[in-house]
Amino acid sequence: MAQLEVKSSSCFTVASLGVGIRDAAGNNLDFPGILTNQQICPKGLAVKTGARSFAAGTYRMFGFYQEQSGAWKNLPEQTLTVAEAPLVVTQDTLTPKAAEPNTPVAGHLTLHASKCFTAAAVGVGVRDAAGNNLDFPGGLTNQQICGKAVTVKTGARSFAPGTYRMFGFYQEQGGGWKNLPEQTFTVTETPLVVTADRVAPEDAAEGTPVVGQLTLHASKCFTAAVVGVGVRDAAGNNLDFPAAATDQRVCTEDVTVKTGARSFPPGTYRMFGFYQEQGGAWRNLPEQTFTVTPSSTAEVSPPVAGKKLIWREEFDGPISATKWNKSASSAYRYGNYNPDDDKLDRIDPEKVTVTDGTAVFSASQSNFTLPNGRKAWDTGLITTEYSAERFMVKTGDYAETRIRMPKELGAWPALWTWHQGANEIDSFEYHPDNPSLLELTNHVNPAQKYWTDHVAVKPGEWTTIGTYYGADSVDWYVNGVKVFEDKKGVGKHWSAYLILNLSLCSGDYHPSPKGPGTVSFASDFVRVYR
CATH class of the missing domain: 2.60.40.650 (Immunoglobulin-like)
Structure with a gap:
């Protein structure tokens, strides 16, 4: 765009007013936007033309006007110089900044330019302390670079330990090499942990x-x-x-x-x-x-007098289908998975294993999505329900297990009973976020105790827990000591299947597990005395 200021000795009106341009050959390259019927007076008049561009070079520029009679008048000329805009190439990122000795790495260069041009070559240069050329191999050739960033990835090479100067570079079509700003590249051994x-x-x-x-x-x-x-x-x-x-x-x-x-x-x-x-x-x-x-061959007596061992699982071999079912429970709404009661459980028979006389119940994240939209965890459960024996505890029995408590948040192990949608007695429930607390619950005739002991109950430690299913009182024992009697009982004709399992909390009442990873607890035995 050009700007012209003119004035005259007396007022008159011009038919046209503008700014003219002539190149060295005299070609007309006038600015567009000539004004018409403009009055010029002694106080002066300032006008602006439309915009246009020019090739690099030197031009004659002048104001002009056309009289009402049609004659054109040029005002004094001046020189207009249009210079070539310089090319500015900017290095945006350059990596790596560090590497292991003798380990191949590739160079990465991101750059852009103030105007488009085609580089004959683009790459990443490296110099050691003596100035030796250790450039990364395999840069780009005939690469157009414009205002939008371009990324160059070289081939890989390794370096000896030391400190190097690293920089991006490009070659002009005329053959000239241009280096971009340098940075330090360090090759050093990182410690093994x-x-x-x-x-x-x-x-x-x-x-x-x-x-x-x-x-x-x-x-x-x-x-x-x-x-x-x-x-x-x-x-x-x-x-x-x-x-x-x-x-x-x-x-x-x-x-x-x-x-x-x-x-x-x-x-x-x-x-x-x-x-x-x-x-x-x-x-x-x-x-x-x-x-x-120490091992002991002596029969262990229960803390409830007058009872004899009538059923036992010592986990000294694979889980027996005669005693246990590992695939489903009627306590779970869908048989083998359960979105209810703050649970993420999906029963997986492979998640109960026996090693060295111990049953390990483990859980890991599942690809299965529960009906409530939450991701399930594949976990272990064993129950006497649906087993060949279909063993049931009944009023007057004493059941006992030895448990190694889990350490991982979200774990929810329990020994409990179930039959025909009810008859639930929780010998124990445990959550590591309450690391020394056992939940002891009678759901038949409601009663509950949150029992805490910082010595007897710890994450990762073994605890023996027993339950006496009395007609008038359910009594709970920890390490052979009675810790709670509910004075409610289960009634004279109560019976139920045993369930030992690892549930996973959904996070509604206790923290959910943090995956990926494995959650686990272990059991040494399950014994029933009558």
Whole structure:
């Protein structure tokens, strides 16, 4: 756009008024938007034309006007210079900023330009302290670069440890090379961090062979010469589990190593995962306590006098279909899954396993969506309902189990009863967010106690819980000691199936589990006395 200011010695009206342009060849390149019938007086007149662009060069520019008679008059000329706008190329991002020694990495360059042009080559340059060229291979050729950012990914290469200068670069079509701003590129060894996620078992019985199991991961991949599970007694003697893994690859994802089996004398031991580096150094992971309890062949008497053992499950072999059903319960609205009562349960028979005389009930996130829209968790349940025996407890029985409480939030283990939509007695319910509390509940003739003991009930620790189904009072026992009698009872003709299971909280009343991951608890036995 041009602006023209004119004045005259006396007022007169021009037919046209504008700004003219001539190139070196005399071609007419006038600004558009000529004004018509404009009065010019001594006080002056300022006018603006329309806009137009010009090629680079030098031009003659002048104002002009047309008299009413038709004659054109040019005003004095001046020079208009149109210069070529400079090309500005901006480096937006440049990576990597760091790398591991001798580990191939690729260069990434993002750049844009003030105006479009085609670069003969674009890449990522690297110089060491001596100025040697260690550029990344494989940049782009004949790459058009405009105002919108363009990303260049090079080929990969590795570097020795050190500090380097790194920069983007491009080559002009005329052959000139242009370097973009430099930044520091550091190649250094990052420390290896190995984490033991789980070491098992936590306990065992005297003389019973058990297998060591270690789950671990590392901050970066490496190959351990040996990975195993170590055990030390009070005197520091080496009682490691046999058959450690050799040349074991360990990366950022969990890997589980199982050892051979061995037995231990009664006592308390220090147990830990360990690994050996390829260079020969041994590394021990954090320790935990491993307890071996004395075995006993004597029959254990219940705390309720006059009762004899009439039914038992010691979990010394696979779950028996004669005693248990692992697939469904009539207590669940849909048989094998249940969106009710703050639960996320979907029964999976594979989630109850037996190892070293212990039943482990585990749960993990499911791909199944419950009718209420929540994601289910696949979990373990066993019940005498629908089993071959169809065993039922009845009025006057005493039932007992030994439980290792879960540690993970969202876990909800329980031993309870059910028959024909009712007859529910909860021997216990447990939630790790209340780590020392057991819920003891009679749903037949309503009564309940929230029983707390910071010594007897702890996450990850074993507790023995029993229930006497009395006609006039249901009594609860913890570690052989009566802790609650409800004075309500179940009546003379009560009977029900046993259920031992791991439920998952939906978060309405207790925290829901945080996946991915596994939630679990364990049972040592279930016994019924009559």
